[in-house]
Amino acid sequence: MRRPAFTLVESVLAVTLTMILTAAAIGGLRGVQSWRAATAVRRVQSDLLFARQAALLSGRRTLCAFDLQNKSYEIQQEATPRTGALVASVIEHPLAGVAWRVRLGDLAAGLGVSLSPSLNPSAVGFNATGSPVSSSGTLLASDVVLTFTSGAKLTVRAGSGLCEVAWP
Secondary structure: OOOOOOOHHHHHHHHHHHHHHHHHHHHHHHHHHHHHHHHHHHHHHHHHHHHHHHHHHHOOOEEEEEEOOOOEEEEEEEOOOOOOOOOEEEOEOOOOOOEOEEEHHHHOOOOOEEEEOOOOOOEEEEOOOOOEEOOOOOEOOOOEEEEEOOOOEEEEOOOOOOEEEEOO
């Protein structure tokens, strides 16, 4: 009596189909990773634009302060408008109701950022007129470029404060 079994052809087809589906899934994961990195860059751009709008509406200097070691940033705003020295506190996210701190790794695994020119501390801010400033409050003399490990570059224009993204 014969036992039901798979033929060699059926076994080879099953293994081949499994390999093809696995290759497609791995390729899809790479697409997801690059999509997450692009979304993270857009999030940073959006947060910078929010900081600019907050400065315009409140009349207070607002910064996006980057912690390059921990790959994170927070949105800070001076307590009293136009007092000179920046005594800032982290502002509350208007929707989430928590301190506005963002870890880039939470947005896209392994994503990091560097600033050029190097600012100390690493912060890009906006004054009451929406012009980009350093953390000390001086107007930026040149554009600030945030370069992400994904290859994307986000440029904050010195004259206008516009934020533009260039993709690799």
